[in-house]
Amino acid sequence: MSPDLSVTWLGQTMQSPLYNASGVMCRSEDELDAVRGSAAGAVITKSCTRLPREGNPEPRYASTSLGSINSMGLPNAGFRYYLDYARRYDYAGGKPLFVSVAGLCLDDNLTMLRVLAEAVLPCFPEVNLSCPNVPGKPQLGYDIAGMAEALEAISEAYPRPFGVKLPPYFDPVHFAEVAAVLNRFERLAFVTCINSIGNGLVIDVDAEAVVIKPKAGLGGLGGDYVLPTALANVREFARLMPAKQVVGCGGVKSGREAFMHILAGARAVQVGTCLYEEGVGAFARIEAELRALMQEKGYASLDEFRGKLKTL
Numbered sequence: 001m002s003p004d005l006s007v008t009w010l011g012q013t014m015q016s017p018l019y020n021a022s023g024v025m026c027r028s029e030d031e032l033d034a035v036r037g038s039a040a041g042a043v044i045t046k047s048c049t050r051l052p053r054e055g056n057p058e059p060r061y062a063s064t065s066l067g068s069i070n071s072m073g074l075p076n077a078g079f080r081y082y083l084d085y086a087r088r089y090d091y092a093g094g095k096p097l098f099v100s101v102a103g104l105c106l107d108d109n110l111t112m113l114r115v116l117a118e119a120v121l122p123c124f125p126e127v128n129l130s131c132p133n134v135p136g137k138p139q140l141g142y143d144i145a146g147m148a149e150a151l152e153a154i155s156e157a158y159p160r161p162f163g164v165k166l167p168p169y170f171d172p173v174h175f176a177e178v179a180a181v182l183n184r185f186e187r188l189a190f191v192t193c194i195n196s197i198g199n200g201l202v203i204d205v206d207a208e209a210v211v212i213k214p215k216a217g218l219g220g221l222g223g224d225y226v227l228p229t230a231l232a233n234v235r236e237f238a239r240l241m242p243a244k245q246v247v248g249c250g251g252v253k254s255g256r257e258a259f260m261h262i263l264a265g266a267r268a269v270q271v272g273t274c275l276y277e278e279g280v281g282a283f284a285r286i287e288a289e290l291r292a293l294m295q296e297k298g299y300a301s302l303d304e305f306r307g308k309l310k311t312l
Helices: 029-036 079-088 106-119 144-157 172-182 223-240 255-264 273-278 281-297
Strands: 007-009 012-014 018-020 061-064 067-070 097-101 124-128 162-166 188-193 197-201 218-222 245-249 268-271
Touching: 018 281, 067 223, 067 273, 079 097, 079 106, 097 106, 106 124, 106 144, 124 188, 144 172, 162 245, 172 223, 188 223, 197 223, 218 223, 223 245, 223 255, 245 255, 255 268, 255 281, 268 281, 273 281
Parallel strands: 018 268, 097 124, 124 162, 162 188, 188 245, 245 268
Antiparallel strands: 007 012, 061 067, 067 218, 197 218
């Protein structure tokens, strides 16, 4: 019998643990529909601002031998566009919809979340606390006191389950401090770990130049670069926040990396750089590889190995 890849969480069942990372295949309705029509188990929108944004100047994304670097600057069609999409979405199709919001200030986030609450849609907000690629805007995820204040206000504005997308953390003290804050909020149901590792620099030796234009070449790293950091964040937050779900994101390009994220404790797994490079066919390929690996190891379901990473 083929291993079961289904995931039940947030009161819904996904037939696959995989879906797109916000920022990839999610800016337009056509891209969102392509993900919905693929083997992905769910769909998430582009992180949206209250008003539409063109984003940073091109070139703002570059492939590298170990993944990617980007400084997109939140190009998106604006909150109302994704709200309209959520209103038309086929929830009966069995694929949950997540709406990513990334207001340029707390008031913008609260405005969007209040509108979502009033719409009473069966989608789930993911509040992006980790956008490192907007010039002049800091990451709220690195301001622990500010993040706590924001989550207090968000919990009042949105009376149903929601999640947050976090930046990568690198110190055990920070894992513990952030988890202590997040554990205070009952309606905060899931955390997505991680966004790109911010402010990397990739240099083209032949051209003796940077490879992207914004921020003098600084950008967020994705792909192979970030896998170990992503796994560390998934494992630590799954360990420190047992009452919440962790979504793994970072470095997933095959069934093996998806397996690693789940073994570290991820409930679901997002795909970013690989999806950008390969397209929506990546979901079916990665799922087939994950099934084959599970079969080889004798696992019939994801629950049999989720969070059971061994230590030495």
